Amino acid sequence: MKKRSNPRLASPSANNAERNSTTFLYVLLTIACAAFLATGFFFAARQHFAAMDLGMKNSTLRKQVEEMEAQKRQLVLAREIVRSPAEMKRIAANKGFRQREATIAPVAVLANAPNKPLVERTAMTAPSSAGPKPVKAFLPIGTKPVSVSAESRTSRKNENLVALNKLR
Amino acid sequence: MSNARRKSKKVNTRQQAFNRFMLIVAVLVLWIGGIGARLVYLQVNQHDWLKDRAENQRLEIKRSKMPRGTIYDRDGRVLAMSVTVKTLYADATQVEDVAAAAKSVAKATGGNHKELLKLLSDGKESERKFVPLVRGVSDEKAQEVNKALDTAGLKKADMPKFAGLHWRDEQTRSYPHESLAAHVIGFSNKDGVGQAGIEQSQNDLLYGAVIKRVQERDRLGRVYDEQVSEKEPPKDVMLTLSSSIQYKTEAPLAKAVEAAGAKAGMAIVMDHKTGEILAMANYPTFDPNKLGSITADNLMNRSVQSVYSPGSVFKLITYGAALEKKLFTPEQMIDKGNGTISVGGRVFKDHGSGGQVTYLKAMAQSSNVGAIKTALSVGKNDFHSTVVKLGFGKATGIELPAETRGIVRDPARWNGDSLASMAIGYEIGVSALQMATAFATIANDGVRVKPHIIKEIRQFDEKVGSTPEPEKQQVVSPETARNMRKLLREVVVSGTAKRAAVDGYSIAGKTGTAWKFDEKTKRVSSAKYMSSFIGMAPAENPQVTIAVIIDEPRIGGRDGGQVAAPVFKEIAEQILPELNIKPDIFSETMVAENDSEEYSEEPLGDVFGSPLSTDETVEEAPVAPSVPKAETKTKPEAATPKKVIISEPKPKAEPKKAPAKEEKIKQTVINRPRVVAKEKPGTEVKRKT
Numbered sequence: 001m002k003k004r005s006n007p008r009l010a011s012p013s014a015n016n017a018e019r020n021s022t023t024f025l026y027v028l029l030t031i032a033c034a035a036f037l038a039t040g041f042f043f044a045a046r047q048h049f050a051a052m053d054l055g056m057k058n059s060t061l062r063k064q065v066e067e068m069e070a071q072k073r074q075l076v077l078a079r080e081i082v083r084s085p086a087e088m089k090r091i092a093a094n095k096g097f098r099q100r101e102a103t104i105a106p107v108a109v110l111a112n113a114p115n116k117p118l119v120e121r122t123a124m125t126a127p128s129s130a131g132p133k134p135v136k137a138f139l140p141i142g143t144k145p146v147s148v149s150a151e152s153r154t155s156r157k158n159e160n161l162v163a164l165n166k167l168r
Numbered sequence: 169m170s171n172a173r174r175k176s177k178k179v180n181t182r183q184q185a186f187n188r189f190m191l192i193v194a195v196l197v198l199w200i201g202g203i204g205a206r207l208v209y210l211q212v213n214q215h216d217w218l219k220d221r222a223e224n225q226r227l228e229i230k231r232s233k234m235p236r237g238t239i240y241d242r243d244g245r246v247l248a249m250s251v252t253v254k255t256l257y258a259d260a261t262q263v264e265d266v267a268a269a270a271k272s273v274a275k276a277t278g279g280n281h282k283e284l285l286k287l288l289s290d291g292k293e294s295e296r297k298f299v300p301l302v303r304g305v306s307d308e309k310a311q312e313v314n315k316a317l318d319t320a321g322l323k324k325a326d327m328p329k330f331a332g333l334h335w336r337d338e339q340t341r342s343y344p345h346e347s348l349a350a351h352v353i354g355f356s357n358k359d360g361v362g363q364a365g366i367e368q369s370q371n372d373l374l375y376g377a378v379i380k381r382v383q384e385r386d387r388l389g390r391v392y393d394e395q396v397s398e399k400e401p402p403k404d405v406m407l408t409l410s411s412s413i414q415y416k417t418e419a420p421l422a423k424a425v426e427a428a429g430a431k432a433g434m435a436i437v438m439d440h441k442t443g444e445i446l447a448m449a450n451y452p453t454f455d456p457n458k459l460g461s462i463t464a465d466n467l468m469n470r471s472v473q474s475v476y477s478p479g480s481v482f483k484l485i486t487y488g489a490a491l492e493k494k495l496f497t498p499e500q501m502i503d504k505g506n507g508t509i510s511v512g513g514r515v516f517k518d519h520g521s522g523g524q525v526t527y528l529k530a531m532a533q534s535s536n537v538g539a540i541k542t543a544l545s546v547g548k549n550d551f552h553s554t555v556v557k558l559g560f561g562k563a564t565g566i567e568l569p570a571e572t573r574g575i576v577r578d579p580a581r582w583n584g585d586s587l588a589s590m591a592i593g594y595e596i597g598v599s600a601l602q603m604a605t606a607f608a609t610i611a612n613d614g615v616r617v618k619p620h621i622i623k624e625i626r627q628f629d630e631k632v633g634s635t636p637e638p639e640k641q642q643v644v645s646p647e648t649a650r651n652m653r654k655l656l657r658e659v660v661v662s663g664t665a666k667r668a669a670v671d672g673y674s675i676a677g678k679t680g681t682a683w684k685f686d687e688k689t690k691r692v693s694s695a696k697y698m699s700s701f702i703g704m705a706p707a708e709n710p711q712v713t714i715a716v717i718i719d720e721p722r723i724g725g726r727d728g729g730q731v732a733a734p735v736f737k738e739i740a741e742q743i744l745p746e747l748n749i750k751p752d753i754f755s756e757t758m759v760a761e762n763d764s765e766e767y768s769e770e771p772l773g774d775v776f777g778s779p780l781s782t783d784e785t786v787e788e789a790p791v792a793p794s795v796p797k798a799e800t801k802t803k804p805e806a807a808t809p810k811k812v813i814i815s816e817p818k819p820k821a822e823p824k825k826a827p828a829k830e831e832k833i834k835q836t837v838i839n840r841p842r843v844v845a846k847e848k849p850g851t852e853v854k855r856k857t
Contacts, residue, residue, distance in 0.1 A: 001772050054382075055391070056391065056392050059391040070235075070252040070307070070337075074251050074306075075247050083245070083344075084348070085348070086346070
């Protein structure tokens, strides 16, 4: 017959040891659970704050993108303003240039034969026209417009003719 | 004894432990119960209030507007663009010391202290959360203001670090080229809604959508999450205009209008092969950046919104209709008789002598008699049909607002002299664009291409749509168009438009000088002219069509050949090389100027009053060619015999005259019909019906 081991019948020291080990196990288990829980909370908190941090960075970057786009638009606009004729005139005027009617008489005479030129006269030199064509030009203040005399025109015409004939 | 004592002690210890345990449980139950009760109270009774408070603290809903779409020219240059500017505003409920805040803001922004103080005080009283203090601040300026307003030790998520002050982004529309193409581009108001031009007609595409952002913030107000509602961003519009060509068109036009003391001027440059408008200029103009400078006079895009009687340029249609019916060839002769013709009881005359001339010469001299005879041979219905086919009497469909249809009456409503009047460009109302399109049709070998001004629609620099292929219609035969160009060429070579000749290029075109309708007298006024020249270059193979119309020139010459043709020349000289159109002749000017004979136009051959006698109701026409026919009929004394020719001194092109002399000429012209009317009061009226 097998003898049953009755804990009540066991010695007190044995009982104490068994109880201590059980309690220790419970404590360990509790500690483990608490540690697991704490670790979970820790990671969750870390994730949460990391997500918040990322969200903030994301928001800042998005704002930066918007600001840069706005700045790009402003730069494009500034470039267009500077390139506009009205602004160019203003800048030229600020730099000391002024708009005036200058008399410039560029004469280009073509000729394929000495007696029969293709162009005998242009609108600039045509006698029936009101006068030499006014050309708008910006001249620095103090600069007098170059007036071209009839003689110099003729000589220039001849020079052009010679140059063109050489080219041909 | 000792056992019993030990037993009772054991019992007591257990009891004590149990009691202690129960006490802890009771405390815990009470604690949890209290918490639970509080939770129930908060979640049930205080739910809405708490929810609102939490959301207000954490969530922020921001509505901002996307920048309005950009308008580009055909080369991608910006014509209109929206940029972000900042507005400094105060949440008056958060501002504690209003006076100190006003002083600080005034110092930082350079604003008026008293005004700021008033704004803040009023806002504080009415507990307003948005009190705008400074508007339209650039980024750079905003940073300076932030530095100036920085309060040490203040914890605030956004700038400036000043209690109750915040920045808000807003949009402002900018037009970098100022008045360039202002009538085409239009402008938008401060709410970003288009009010004129492309800004108005394409508002749906350009309008900056409102986007909603739901931002989640931490306790310091820093955004850690954001949800943006998806909205379709606005689109950009690319026009067919070239800013360079536009400038080269506007500058000579403005100069000419100023020099002629004219009321207004219009110019259109058109690529007739594609129907693209390369330039559309109007003068006077306005700067869309300065809305205060816009007036009723300078706002109107006359090129498409105003109606006028074209005068002799309309002979293009007259001869075109006849050529289409093969009634003549350009070299054939036409008999101008004695230089007058009577139709429907009205006498029309030429300024020159009569006799036989070729059609080429008749066109070159802008013969009224020749044109009227031609129209009579064409017939009412065919003439009207050609007029309609060339696009008159209906809007061209260009993408600009408030385009006029013009005025073309049904032949059933014509009077006895209507055909003759229309043959020389009266009793009809056209817009500059319609007229330019008609010439473009001839330039394009008879194919009418619908004019348009939008090249494509873009989004984020990507093409997302374009206007559909423009409608094309063969209106007259290529042969007719070629013959018409031959006639038009002669006008420039030896006719009324010698001043339109451009060195190196063959030009073909037609001048027009029309008397304007006077609202006061309800008659055409010989003191008010509409001078025009519409042409194309090169004549043989036209690449571009240019129309120039000057409204009421007062100083110097008034003929189209004197006022408008030089503007055409100046425009063509500049833009033809830019368009890479190669010179096709070398001696255009020489040929034109060798011909010493000068022709000028007779605005109207009728010496007996208005041929613009029409009962047409003018809807949109500021220039209304409408005169009640009854006026002539009920005043027999106003009519005169057929063969009365009064020679009138033609105003010649001259430099600026003294005002007194100018006035004298005007007076002479004004008086002419009246003198005739009084000449023979008892004369019997002979009118053909």
